[in-house]
Amino acid sequence: MKIRPATTADSLRISELLIQSWGSHIAVAHGVAYDATTLPAIVAEEGDRIIGLLTYNLEDQELEVVTIDAPVPHLGVGTALLEAAAETAKAAGARRLWLITTNDNVDALRFYQRRGMRIVEIRPGAVDESRKLKPTIPLTGAYGIPLHDELVLELRLD
Numbered sequence: 001m002k003i004r005p006a007t008t009a010d011s012l013r014i015s016e017l018l019i020q021s022w023g024s025h026i027a028v029a030h031g032v033a034y035d036a037t038t039l040p041a042i043v044a045e046e047g048d049r050i051i052g053l054l055t056y057n058l059e060d061q062e063l064e065v066v067t068i069d070a071p072v073p074h075l076g077v078g079t080a081l082l083e084a085a086a087e088t089a090k091a092a093g094a095r096r097l098w099l100i101t102t103n104d105n106v107d108a109l110r111f112y113q114r115r116g117m118r119i120v121e122i123r124p125g126a127v128d129e130s131r132k133l134k135p136t137i138p139l140t141g142a143y144g145i146p147l148h149d150e151l152v153l154e155l156r157l158d
């Protein structure tokens, strides 16, 4: 597996992967709608296949992971992408990597906490607000859990 920054040559495959994973390349969190195809990205590649994608927004000495996807889980792809994002953040002088996940995503919560991230905020009802911007956000998430809340996780880099 090779981890590298995405280039414009990856645009189509990135867009396809985002649609496959999320049904859209618009990611809505904390009241902001990002077109993830316009964000800087890190890809995991095997041969000529993209097997993982992380998009991010670097702002105010913080790196926000906007999307992270490993369509085939448990191969180490997510860990490699997160480590590469932390390196990117450090190289840019960022003090913090952070992201938002949702109350239903208990698999991701496990994954992030096992990688040193801490839950620093819970925002009850934030997904219900995001649904007003993106009505395709389902009412029910993973494991049949009603989807309502955002959780903010961070990794301190200093």
Ligand SMILES: CC(C)(COP(=O)(O)OP(=O)(O)OC[C@H]1O[C@@H](n2cnc3c(N)ncnc32)[C@H](O)[C@@H]1OP(=O)(O)O)[C@@H](O)C(=O)NCCC(=O)NCCS
Binding pocket: 021, 068, 069, 070, 071, 072, 073, 074, 075, 076, 077, 078, 079, 080, 100, 101, 102, 105, 107, 108, 110, 111, 114
């Ligand atoms: C969350 C997500 C990005 C994690 O990525 P991943 O590639 O499955 O993560 P990894 O494979 O690096 O690690 C997951 C587990 O697999 C294990 N693993 C890694 N390589 C492995 C291998 N070759 N064989 C068996 N297990 C392995 C890891 O040790 C880890 O277990 P641990 O947490 O007990 O240490 C991925 O599951 C995903 O895309 N989920 C759907 C989208 C999503 O929810 N994104 C997050 C939105 S906030």
